Amino acid sequence: MTILQAEELTKEYEERSILKKVTVAIRAKEAFALIGPTGSGKTTLIRMLDLLEMPTSGKVYFDNIDVTHNKQKQLHARRRMSYVQQKPVVFSMSVFDNIACGLKWRHENSKLIKHMVNDVLDLVEMGGFKTRNAKNLSGGEIQRVAIARALVTNPEILFLDEPTANLDPISTMKVEKVIHNVIRERKVAVIMATHDMVLGQQLAKRIGVLLDGRLMQVGSPSEIFSSPINQKVAEFVGVENMLSGKVIERNENVLTINVSNKRIQAMSSHLFANEVYVLIRPEDIIFSVSENVSSARNMLRGTISKLIEVGPLIRIEINCGFPLIGLLTRSSASELGLEIGKDIYASFKVTATHVIRRLILKNEEKHS
Numbered sequence: 563m564t565i566l567q568a569e570e571l572t573k574e575y576e577e578r579s580i581l582k583k584v585t586v587a588i589r590a591k592e593a594f595a596l597i598g599p600t601g602s603g604k605t606t607l608i609r610m611l612d613l614l615e616m617p618t619s620g621k622v623y624f625d626n627i628d629v630t631h632n633k634q635k636q637l638h639a640r641r642r643m644s645y646v647q648q649k650p651v652v653f654s655m656s657v658f659d660n661i662a663c664g665l666k667w668r669h670e671n672s673k674l675i676k677h678m679v680n681d682v683l684d685l686v687e688m689g690g691f692k693t694r695n696a697k698n699l700s701g702g703e704i705q706r707v708a709i710a711r712a713l714v715t716n717p718e719i720l721f722l723d724e725p726t727a728n729l730d731p732i733s734t735m736k737v738e739k740v741i742h743n744v745i746r747e748r749k750v751a752v753i754m755a756t757h758d759m760v761l762g763q764q765l766a767k768r769i770g771v772l773l774d775g776r777l778m779q780v781g782s783p784s785e786i787f788s789s790p791i792n793q794k795v796a797e798f799v800g801v802e803n804m805l806s807g808k809v810i811e812r813n814e815n816v817l818t819i820n821v822s823n824k825r826i827q828a829m830s831s832h833l834f835a836n837e838v839y840v841l842i843r844p845e846d847i848i849f850s851v852s853e854n855v856s857s858a859r860n861m862l863r864g865t866i867s868k869l870i871e872v873g874p875l876i877r878i879e880i881n882c883g884f885p886l887i888g889l890l891t892r893s894s895a896s897e898l899g900l901e902i903g904k905d906i907y908a909s910f911k912v913t914a915t916h917v918i919r920r921l922i923l924k925n926e927e928k929h930s
């Protein structure tokens with residue numbers, strides 16, 4: 563069920579276009595991350611969805627009702643949403659009173675207020691801070707108080723704008739755990755803006771990638787990371803193997819692509835460009851010491867140039883005329899006797915690849 567919908571939202575400031583026809587539907591109780599680099603328009607979009615600001619054009623629907631031009635409907639919708647801004651501000655009073663103020667404004671009775679505040683304090687793991695002056699808390703603690711304050715009114719949508727920006731690693735972990743608690747225990751849609759891809763990937767079921775005011779792609783974290791829709795998204799999410807090549811043959815859905823004079827077979831059903839990038843997930847590359855028989859259609863020989871330990875895994879980089887990155891478990895790495903300078907074979911299936919169009923820069927076009 564859709565709780566909030568944006569239809570072709572645009573926002574201009576002084577004739578500068580900040581949001582460009584953003585269309586997105588948020589489902590009730592889902593965890594949605596809006597990721598994008600700084601200045602891409604995340605805060606602007608969140609303010610628009612939270613009805614704090616009006617779009618230049620386009621519409622916002624809350625609970626399937628168009629609220630774009632109706633102040634009364636906006637007020638009603640806003641009572642069912644909460645927003646934790648990028649740098650939350652707390653009042654110089656106790657943590658308890660900071661959280662209770664929304665309920666006091668709604669004239670709830672004091673017994674209910676006490677119950678509800680204690681409940682959210684537990685959720686954000688700040689039960690021991692009730693009587694502390696909120697002004698004296700650390701950045702991470704303020705963030706957790708702000709989340710509690712936003713949740714105490716039982717909203718249907720919670721907006722979090724960069725909830726872990728500028729926090730140290732320990733505070734970041736605590737805030738992430740709190741967001742996780744909220745997603746698991748509360749019946750609330752959480753929409754968080756972040757430029758931290760790891761946060762988006764770990765906490766959200768769906769990710770929207772906002773680049774330069776355009777919502778480029780919406781999908782599950784694995785879709786976004788393994789099948790970015792275009793070069794800009796692939797670059798932003800930091801796809802590791804992004805090989806520049808040229809299509810030399812098409813056979814139904816299988817393309818043969820020349821990458822630095824090596825032939826790679828890849829799959830694509832609806833791509834007509836010839837200048838492409840081939841994306842290969844590092845975890846889908848199989849390494850072997852001999853050119854053994856493999857059902858995988860791609861087999862490349864390369865020299866090991868880097869071996870880096872990453873937690874329980876080994877990240878391997880081989881040079882096959884271009885760098886290719888893979889991931890191995892420690893045990894398979896030791897079985898293969900990996901060493902820098904040694905030659906090795908890398909194989910991967912056609913289905914482990916993803917092909918996107920390569921944008922050609924103007925001066926590159928002249929030379930090719």
Ligand SMILES: Nc1ncnc2c1ncn2[C@@H]1O[C@H](COP(=O)(O)OP(=O)(O)OP(=O)(O)O)[C@@H](O)[C@H]1O
Binds near residue numbers: 575604607
């Ligand atoms: N009130 C305003 N007037 C003019 N320009 C604005 C206004 N608010 C935002 N902008 C511009 O809109 C663009 C997007 O800003 P926004 O704050 O939405 O980005 P963001 O993705 O949230 O960035 P960050 O990751 O740094 O928080 C920026 O270029 C910003 O300067």
Ligand SMILES: [Mg+2]
Binds near residue numbers: 648
């Ligand atoms: Mg912002």
